[in-house]
Amino acid sequence: xxxxxxxxxxxxTAVTIHEVARKAGVSPMTxxxxxxxxxxxxxxxxxxxxxxxxxxxxxxxPAARSLAGxxxxxxxxxxxxxxxxxxxxxxxxxxxxxxxxxxxxxLEKWDEMKxxxxxxxxxxxxxxxxxxxxxxxxxxxxxxAGELAAAQIPVIAIATGRFRANVxxxxxDDFRAASEMTAHLISLGxxxxxxxKGHPNQTASAQRFAGYETTLESHGIALNPAYxxxxxxxxxxxxxxxxxxxxxxxxxxxxxxxxxxxxxAVISVAHRRGLEVPKDLSVVGFDDTLTATTVWPELTTIxxxxxxxxxxxLNLLLRKVRQKKGGEAAEPVDHLFAHELIRRDSDAPPPRx
Amino acid sequence: xxxxxxxxxxxxTAVTIHEVARKAGVSPMTxxxxxxxxxxxxxxxxxxxxxxxxxxxxxxxPAARSLAGxxxxxxxxxxxxxxxxxxxxxxxxxxxxxxxxxxxxxLEKWDEMKxxxxxxxxxxxxxxxxxxxxxxxxxxxxxxAGELAAAQIPVIAIATGRFRANVxxxxxDDFRAASEMTAHLISLGxxxxxxxKGHPNQTASAQRFAGYETTLESHGIALNPAYxxxxxxxxxxxxxxxxxxxxxxxxxxxxxxxxxxxxxAVISVAHRRGLEVPKDLSVVGFDDTLTATTVWPELTTIxxxxxxxxxxxLNLLLRKVRQKKGGEAAEPVDHLFAHELIRRDSDAPPPRx
DNA sequence: TTGCTTTCTGATACCGCTACCAATTAGGCT
DNA sequence: AGCCTAATTGGTAGCGGTATCAGAAAGCAA
Numbered sequence: 001x002x003x004x005x006x007x008x009x010x011x012x013t014a015v016t017i018h019e020v021a022r023k024a025g026v027s028p029m030t031x032x033x034x035x036x037x038x039x040x041x042x043x044x045x046x047x048x049x050x051x052x053x054x055x056x057x058x059x060x061x062p063a064a065r066s067l068a069g070x071x072x073x074x075x076x077x078x079x080x081x082x083x084x085x086x087x088x089x090x091x092x093x094x095x096x097x098x099x100x101x102x103x104x105x106x107l108e109k110w111d112e113m114k115x116x117x118x119x120x121x122x123x124x125x126x127x128x129x130x131x132x133x134x135x136x137x138x139x140x141x142x143x144x145a146g147e148l149a150a151a152q153i154p155v156i157a158i159a160t161g162r163f164r165a166n167v168x169x170x171x172x173d174d175f176r177a178a179s180e181m182t183a184h185l186i187s188l189g190x191x192x193x194x195x196x197k198g199h200p201n202q203t204a205s206a207q208r209f210a211g212y213e214t215t216l217e218s219h220g221i222a223l224n225p226a227y228x229x230x231x232x233x234x235x236x237x238x239x240x241x242x243x244x245x246x247x248x249x250x251x252x253x254x255x256x257x258x259x260x261x262x263x264x265a266v267i268s269v270a271h272r273r274g275l276e277v278p279k280d281l282s283v284v285g286f287d288d289t290l291t292a293t294t295v296w297p298e299l300t301t302i303x304x305x306x307x308x309x310x311x312x313x314l315n316l317l318l319r320k321v322r323q324k325k326g327g328e329a330a331e332p333v334d335h336l337f338a339h340e341l342i343r344r345d346s347d348a349p350p351p352r353x
Numbered sequence: 354x355x356x357x358x359x360x361x362x363x364x365x366t367a368v369t370i371h372e373v374a375r376k377a378g379v380s381p382m383t384x385x386x387x388x389x390x391x392x393x394x395x396x397x398x399x400x401x402x403x404x405x406x407x408x409x410x411x412x413x414x415p416a417a418r419s420l421a422g423x424x425x426x427x428x429x430x431x432x433x434x435x436x437x438x439x440x441x442x443x444x445x446x447x448x449x450x451x452x453x454x455x456x457x458x459x460l461e462k463w464d465e466m467k468x469x470x471x472x473x474x475x476x477x478x479x480x481x482x483x484x485x486x487x488x489x490x491x492x493x494x495x496x497x498a499g500e501l502a503a504a505q506i507p508v509i510a511i512a513t514g515r516f517r518a519n520v521x522x523x524x525x526d527d528f529r530a531a532s533e534m535t536a537h538l539i540s541l542g543x544x545x546x547x548x549x550k551g552h553p554n555q556t557a558s559a560q561r562f563a564g565y566e567t568t569l570e571s572h573g574i575a576l577n578p579a580y581x582x583x584x585x586x587x588x589x590x591x592x593x594x595x596x597x598x599x600x601x602x603x604x605x606x607x608x609x610x611x612x613x614x615x616x617x618a619v620i621s622v623a624h625r626r627g628l629e630v631p632k633d634l635s636v637v638g639f640d641d642t643l644t645a646t647t648v649w650p651e652l653t654t655i656x657x658x659x660x661x662x663x664x665x666x667l668n669l670l671l672r673k674v675r676q677k678k679g680g681e682a683a684e685p686v687d688h689l690f691a692h693e694l695i696r697r698d699s700d701a702p703p704p705r706x
Numbered sequence: 707t708t709g710c711t712t713t714c715t716g717a718t719a720c721c722g723c724t725a726c727c728a729a730t731t732a733g734g735c736t
Numbered sequence: 737a738g739c740c741t742a743a744t745t746g747g748t749a750g751c752g753g754t755a756t757c758a759g760a761a762a763g764c765a766a
Contacts, residue, residue: 014427014481016722027746032724042732042744062457063420064722067751085643088441095448099458107449235647261647268649271625290438291647294588294614296621369752380716385754395714417752420721 015058024052035060037319062099075317076125077133078108078144084233085261085289086306090135090158093310105314115143126151131317133158133310137202139169154320156313159304161203168320168332170313172339174204177302178211178256180341181284185254186219189349190282193221194245194252196231196238196262208258208286227252231262238265246273246281253281253350260285264295267346278348288342297345305337312337368411377405388413419456428670429478430486431461431497437586438614438642439659443488443511446663456671468496479504484670486511486663490555492522507673509666512657514556521673521685523666525692527557530655531564531609533694534637538607539572542702543635546574547598547605549584549591549615561611561639580605584615591618599626599634606634606703613638617648620699631701641695650698658690665690 017035021028026049033041034049041049052058077094079087091107098105106129110121122144125132131154138144139157142164148155149166157169185193195212198205209228216223226248229241238257242265245252257263263285267277275281277297285292288303312335370388374381379402386394387402394402405411430447432440444460451458459482463474475497478485484507491497492510495517501508502519510522538546548565551558562581569576579601582594591610595618598605610616616638620630628634630650638645641656665688 014722017724018722028723029725029746030744033745036724040744045744061420061722063416064751065724066416067414067420067721067753068723068725069751085438085441085647088438088445088643091445092441092448095445095451096460099448099451105449236649239649264647265649268621268624271621272627274625290441290643294438294617294644296589296592296618367752370754371752381752382716382754383714386715389754393714398714414752417721418754420723420751421753421755422721 014061015056017058017060020049020052020056020058023056024049037315066104074104074106074129075131075133075314075321076106076108076129077135078110078125078138079135080110080112080138085291086259086287087135089289089306090310093307094133094314096307097311097314110138118143119147122147123151126153129153130321131155133313133317134167136160136204137199140202154317156317156320158309158313159204161205161207163334164332166332168316168334170309170316170335170337171204172302172304172309172337174207175211175214177286177339177341178208179215180211181256181286181302182212182215183219184341185256185282185284185347186215186221188254188282188347190252190254191221192224192227192250192252192254192350194227194229194255196229196241196245196255196257196266198258199232200230202233205258212256231258233259233261235261235265238262239269242266242269246270246275251281254284254347255281256284257286259287260289260291260295260299260301263299263301263346264291267295267297267299278346280351282347282350284347292342292344300344300347301342303340303342305339309337367414368409370411370413373402373405373409373411376409377402427457427459427482428484428486428667428674429459429461429482430488431463431478431491432488433463433465433491438644439612439640440488442642442659443663446660447486447667449660450664450667456667458667463491471496472500475500476504479506482506483674484508486666486670487520488512489557490552493555507670509670509673511662511666512557514558514560516687517685519685521669521687523662523669523688523690524557525655525657525662525690527560528564528567530639530692530694531561532568533564534609534639534655535565535568536572537694538609538635538637538700539568539574541607541635541700543605543607544574545577545580545603545605545607545703547580547582547608549582549594549598549608549610549619551611552585553583555586558611565609584611586612586614588614588618591615592622595619595622599623599628604634607637607700608634609637610639612640613642613645613648613652613654616652616654616699617644620648620650620652631699633704635700635703637700645695645697653697653700654695656693656695658692662690 017028017031021031024031026045030041030045031049034046081087095105118141126148132148133156134144135158139160145155145167155167157167159171160169161174163169182193195209197209213223227245229244231237231241238261245255246269255266257266263283266283270277270281277283285299285301288301292299292301316333316335370381370384374384377384379398383394383398384402387399434440448458471494479501485501486509487497488511492513498508498520508520510520512524513522514527516522548562550562566576580598582597584590584594591614598608599622608619610619616636619636623630623634630636638652638654641654645652645654669686669688
């Protein structure tokens with residue numbers, strides 16, 4: 001006879017940590033350690049527990065977690081440019097992860113503000129949260145990062161192009177990704193490749209451009225400044241840049257935009273001019289956001305695992321928060337994610353001359 | 354000297370139910386009864402407790418509540434078409450609200466499946482969650498709703514066009530919104546107004562069309578079937594529909610697309626044909642999703658308060674879950690939100706003939 | 707007043723998980 | 737092998753509420 005006693009209070013069929021522990025033949029405490037990714041569990045034990053977790057399809061009760069945990073897990077994510085597909089993917093990823101972890105994610109919207117105001121806001125925020133996630137473009141702000149660091153609040157930047165002391169970051173290798181895309185275009189036979197830069201206030205923009213530039217040169221193609229236009233990551237700016245690029249006497253046969261929204265704009269301009277994509281003009285983007293597949297033809301682009309990055313950011317932060325109270329502040333880490341070149345329908349060999 | 358002992362685990366300065374109880378000179382249980390609005394507390398006692406609550410500025414810890422309460426607050430949101438801007442806004446809204454409420458929102462992705470499979474999945478889901486939110490297009494599925502209702506799981510549909518027994522819903526008045534938009538176009542001087550329908554599997558599509566149709570007629574404009582095209586809410590389908598519409602001998606001077614993605618597609622086609630928007634052709638959309646402001650010119654469209662609707666859905670569900678255990682299942686409600694016609698740059702009076 | 711029912715209130719035991727510390731085991735060195 | 741230190745593991749006690757049931761107070765009839 002089993003322990004059928006149990007209180008009459010027992011509700012739903014949710015699997016608890018005790019059941020997992022019993023199945024794995026360890027104590028609940030050990031299971032807890034595994035689910036929290038603590039590192040002082042023997043590999044073999046971890047495996048057994050993991051298997052039990054998987055078989056029982058266990059997922060920790062967030063309410064219990066946050067109740068028991070001494071970590072006041074409130075984490076803020078400060079965003080600033082709400083109208084980008086990139087950001088919304090990031091939000092979904094982070095929020096989803098947060099709901100699984102019982103940490104409270106508070107969203108703050110900080111519009112363009114003066115450094116002094118930013119500083120004040122950061123100081124105020126530091127009093128109510130345990131950690132902060134900074135997506136672009138705020139991830140570049142030294143005043144926010146500095147103020148938060150001074151208050152001992154761990155910060156983690158997402159998709160910044162630059163790795164700084166004090167601030168951990170989660171990102172992809174923008175340089176290499178842009179380089180691969182450029183090489184891809186070259187291998188298709190293009191030599192006149194236009195480039196639309198990203199917003200200058202984001203270091204990732206520079207990295208992407210550097211990747212383009214370097215790869216062009218390493219393939220023996222001289223950089224033609226007339227083929228490079230400044231953009232600002234917006235559809236509108238992509239429109240302008242594309243007009244400029246296609247106005248050249250010998251226009252590019254391919255245009256590499258620093259993000260998908262601008263690439264979509266390029267397609268639109270091309271169509272308006274009677275150019276077929278990709279037959280007459282190849283267009284490629286960057287980020288693989290919603291727009292990449294919304295537009296027609298669908299964009300060849302660089303995929304960033306945005307949701308995974310958001311998750312990782314939250315994880316890192318949680319760990320840091322937990323560590324911090326344990327003593328020494330950990331070294332900032334630089335977590336590089338793998339990107340991927342996604343081929344769709346917007347690129348092809350250049351037209352015959 | 355006060356009871357400074359307390360465990361070393363005690364964290365933040367949050368006021369607990371015990372402190373309120375001590376201040377009020379009653380037991381924690383009584384305080385709990387008061388905060389939950391139970392009716393078997395003497396009036397005098399209630400007042401004392403209320404005052405203590407106010408003075409201490411106490412608010413119950415949601416995590417503890419959901420842990421101790423019999424209500425297993427796990428709520429599922431089942432989505433199916435992840436690549437729509439509409440959905441991502443919905444997700445952000447719901448997730449954000451969830452994180453504030455300490456209820457666990459689990460996201461499930463159910464791709465197109467056979468009724469039998471859907472039924473099985475619904476039955477399985479019913480065992481692990483306390484409530485379900487159904488955004489489009491799943492909100493139309495009678496088998497999911499039916500199965501869940503049979504299992505006594507409260508369901509709430511978002512943005513369905515139809516109000517059914519058993520299923521509460523949160524939506525806007527699609528008919529009226531479409532009607533207003535049509536009237537707006539007419540007031541601008543348009544008489545040849547094209548319409549691109551939404552996906553036929555969503556009842557909201559029919560409502561929008563009905564709004565268009567009715568308003569046209571009430572203004573004495575005969576419905577021209579050649580000006581109506583079937584669409585499927587995708588950019589691609591908008592492209593096709595726009596081509597058809599603009600191929601007419603006397604093409605429409607305005608096109609009303611049933612959502613923003615399709616409207617964006619219309620703009621693209623118009624541009625490709627050398628038509629300026631809005632000078633030569635007015636284009637309006639529906640939903641006010643990200644695409645509405647990404648595209649250029651920015652779309653005049655109908656704004657749905659998507660995030661607010663997601664919040665409301667969650668609230669309703671939470672209330673229902675809590676009530677259910679109290680006895681009678683409540684009547685399904687039909688919560689209508691106000692929409693708004695947002696004028697931007699894609700509409701204008703028709704060109705001179 | 708007494709006896710008995712009906713409210714109201716309180717004591718106790720947990721909800722599921724984690725902090726803390728003690729116990730155990732593994733690993734390293736003489 | 738024998739001893740000592742470090743790495744794993746387990747036991748216990750809550751986190752802040754609520755369900756349940758028992759006890760106390762109040763209401764009412766006799």
